[in-house]
Amino acid sequence: MSAHRAQLSRRGFLGGTALFAAGALVGCTTDPAGGGTAGAKTTLNVWFHAYGEAGTQQAATRYAESFTKAHPDIAVKVTWVPGDYSSKLNATLLTDAAPDVFEIGDFSEGMARRGQIAALDTLYGSAKADFSPGDLDVVTVDGKLYGVKMVDDVMMLYYRKSVLAKAGIAPPTTFDQLVAAAKALTTKDRKGLFVGNDGVGDTAILAVFSNGGDLVTDGKVAFASPRAVDAVTGLRRLHDDQSLLLGFTTDWWDPAAFTQDVVPMQWCGLWAMPAIKTALGDDFGVLPWPAFKPGGSPVVRVGGWTSCVNAKSKHVDAAEKFVQWLWVEQTALQKDWSENYGLHIAPRRSVAGSDGKLSQGTAKETVELAAKYGKHNPNTWDSAVSTPFNAAAAKIATGQGDPARLLADAARQAQTAVDKQRA
Template sequence: MRWIHAAGRGLLVLAVVLTGYVASGAPAGGAHGTGRGPLTLATAGDLTGYLGPLLDGWNRTHPGEKVTLVELPDSADETHAQMTTDLRDGDRGRFDVLNIDVAWTSEFAAAGWISPLPRTRFPLDSFLPPVVDTATYDGELYAVPYVTNAGLLLYRKDVLAKEGVPPPRTWAELEEQAKTLAPKYGLDGYAGQFLPYEGLTVNAAEAVYSAGGTILGDEGERVTVNSEAAREGIGFLARGVREGWIPKKALSYKEEESKQAFQDGHLLFLRNWPYAYVSASGKDSAVAGKIGAVPLPGPDGPGASVLGGSNLAVNSHAGHPDSAARLLAYLTGERAQRQVLTKGALPPVRASLYDDPELIRRFPYLPTLRESVLAAAPRPKSPHYDQVSLVVQAVVRDAMTGHETPAAAVRRLARELAAVSHR
């Protein structure tokens, strides 16, 4: 869930440990407790410190349903491990409501760990449309979108202005400027998040999607990656390392390392989440006032980002269902969503905030981010997403390091994903 930071730190992961919810939204009673009561909310690192004050607002007005904040590890893998271990216990456990990474919704729903939610109880029509799809599985709503995200191409607008060229809209333009302009100014060309972890899965999926391909279909039951589009997308990344406009050091970059390289003035182009724009615009940044942001490029024009962010879901064995539903509604309300952006630097799911002139003045990338979110797609949906991601990371890593051709990598990817989907 570092993909929010996704903008707090790669993605703020909020695992809300609340006591309860049922599909109807009515008080549950019975074996798992009453409808309302105290709540516990766990997060994988509130690095901007916005969440405590936001929850203070809830606690002041809901004295019988106070939320206790608990922090899980900052690592997405460790957070996932703690959540799944707790959920597998089969009883109420520690985690009643979870703010899960958007890629985990299918896994948690298919396992029966989280309950379906009534669409009518939440303002889904007020959200950016693509984010709702990340919260569904098999046609049902299993979570409520809380924070969204989409990758952007950050660039040195001072360098491009001196050269009299616009920011790249295609891969060819990106490659040309990364190869020719970057060395002229003593810069590396382009970087993303290429260490073998979730970030590499995201970067690889974006390359495949931008070329018009897909990885999985039918909720993970069908493997669709064996295509010319996938070969083109993975080939784009592999070619960058081979030709040098993606520096080899970028093979060790996660969100923070890549952001720091750009912020310290070492990169011409960077694929990252919007938080990197905010950080690189700060007073301690070597490139403050010198950066711009555009949608990710693709083969023939703007490409496609992968949706980041997190969704609020409720443990199937939760104890205080009505309080859970009320808190979910509170956290996705307009006022709280505004604080998610202004205090947490995280992209909200409420569409109206992207058109707010005051917010656009403070966060100039908002119109570009809105455009990117609307054109974005979820990561491959699968009940075995954690295994899917590991396969993508390993195979794409071998292609980028030259151990396998893009064509061979795609064939291997199809075989290994088929083995995962049939488990």
């Protein structure tokens, strides 16, 4: 999922023993490569945010130990960071305690332009052609690659087959059908659709994409176009119909509202599919967010996490060797990371397409939807750019103010932030 939504997210529950670094609460760490590193000349500090899926921390530690066995001169300390990962990372990168290797969600062009992350073109080698073009594009700044994608997190619309069938409702393929279905499925005991506790979630982004628009194009903010205004304004229909679930105990990234029969349709991610299947068997399907109107396009969101090297690290060569070994060379570990702790799509197409948990059923269907309709946020889409858009969209969806003016004002603020990134 997006790192900008990961302050306390589906992946933000694990904590562990807390340590203090540079005066700030950071997280728990492992002994470098399990402690058996007496001969190591270099120790790398590798940061992960606190994934919520069981087994992820142990897997990250196991990978570090395997790397050190293959490279005895380099020890790896895994630091597991709970809570507001992005803020902790940004603060620590300004200090001597900055990690050598770290992951980021929704890759930020600004980090490359500020000289915080190293260009990693040479790490890819012949494997570059095997990576999804979208995963290469999102880490590209001025023709150079500044990270290696670790997983693709796909977000789409889940629906209960039996509930829709009983109501005589076909799975919606247009926005009008989605609005009608959400309204028809709303009763005194439940709402028809859950997109987030604020009633907006990712829907404003989806609205723009689904009407043929974009958020930022070639450094120019584009979310105030007439098409974008039209689509974001359309979200008000869901609120006016009072068909959205608001204020649930967990947010959209957790499937509980869906699996507990609180709603028959929910925007969520591929990561939740194992839990959904355990709860509901085969009584669910997946859909892209539908096209807003003819001429638009269905959308599934593609986020995920990217491994980066601190350009100011004292151990850049060793850090690059670790990233190359794990996220380029070790396809078996990449498959383990993608499929055994929730479900995610591996960025390397040969890994994602090989036999495994994504090769059949609804999971395979999701992979196909991502290939056909997947959209990444632009790599300029950091919090300074996205915050004014999200604030304007929330007002528009709830009928506060003139949509065109709100998005135009937000676009001016966002353009200032983009220009600052690219200066």
